[in-house]
Amino acid sequence: MISVKSLPSSAGKIGLAPGSLVHVGVPPGAETRISVIKYGRETFSERQVASAADILPSSEQQTVTWVNVEGLSDVGLIEELGRNFNIHPLVLEDILNTHQRPKFEEYEDYLFISLKAISLGRDAFSVEYEQISLILTGNVVLTFRERADDFFLPLRKRLSDEKGRLRNQGPDYLTYVILDTVVDHYFVLQDSLDSVFEALDEELLDNPGPATLSTIQGIKRELIFIRRTVSSLREMLAEMLRSDSYLIQEKVFLYLRDVNDHAIRITEAVDTYRDMVTGMMEVYLSSISNRTNEIMKVLTVFASIFIPLTFIAGIYGMNFEYMPELKWKWSYPLLWCGFILIPLGLLGYFRKKKWL
Helix, strand or coil: CEEHHHCCCCHHHCCCCCCCCCCECCCCCCCCEEEEEEECCCCEEEEEECCHHHCCCCCCCCCEEEEEEECCCCHHHHHHHHHHCCCCHHHHHHHHECCCCCEEEECCCCEEEEEEEEEECCCCCCEEEEEEEEEEECCEEEEEECCCCCCCHHHHHHHHCCCCHHHHCCHHHHHHHHHHHHHHHHHHHHHHHHHHHHHHHHHHHHCCCHHHHHHHHHHHHHHHHHHHHHHHHHHHHHHHHCCCCCCCCHHHHHHHHHHHHHHHHHHHHHHHHHHHHHHHHHHHHHHHHHHHHHHHHHHHHHHHHHHHHHHHHHHHCCCCCCCHHHHCCCHHHHHHHHHHHHHHHHHHHHHHCCCC
16 A cells, blocks of 8 residues: 555556556555455355466356456566456456556446545555456456555455355356445545544644644545545446346446435545635644734733833933932832832733733
8 A cells, every 4th residue: 555655656567568568656665465256145265376377267157256466566466467358458458557546447348437545544644556357258247456455355255255245146246245345445444533533622622732733634634635546446436337238137226326425424524524624724823923912912011111211211211420320328129119010010900801
């Protein structure tokens, strides 16, 4: 998965012909790993394969084959897999280029789907993105991911459960479930955002500081990328719902519409969060402004108190030869009385005006 702070570069593809297969993304940390799951109403098997030669289109109509490729470092293996299933080189290029926007494309014998999965990073609040590509062809579903982890573990457990509905459905339903799994992770992110905003609200009311501003700005940056990703996801799902491909049964469109509704809800939630961030920024700036005003008020009070004292001290600090009051016996005590009574009088006046 990649963070928005370290987006990969496409420099390696400059000057290459269309369809040239080059992995574009964060350098992979693990080798390419392929798992093959076959299942039907009464059957289930899962195995790891080392070569694309072990994976060929299946003629069995009663079973569904799910080929899950994790890690995109082995370009040759992915190219061979594409030849086995007659996948166009431009599609393979899109799979290896992890900069792709979510998209849906129809071909004669297969459908290509690309979308972004979102998960929480390890920082206070950071979001990591991973491109997931999916191909639906016949009774086979191929998925391509950047990393090897447990993202699809709940789905594999559902498939191994004999009582689950998933075992009785076709490859188009598996495609829907994969899309739904990706979208469900957006709701996990939404729950995390709710918690972050609650904590920020308390911090803004109690003791906002530079760290608060840094957090707000960080969330604002993340929301820009999230909004862009979710908007593209909505467009992809809407285009998919307009498809008349024979590879998707009519009943599956009902489920896809539900996924699209979820994407709309997430988009609306992200828009709400962006408004909240703007409001929090205004509250923070207002709080800092109020704090500055309080400091300036205190400084002004002190200045107002010392201005008359400084004026008196300045008069008697002048080097005039003739100042008759300097000869008076009570001049010095009277001066100190003035130095005490003037500040007390000013403080009383400020309190009466409710300036303190």
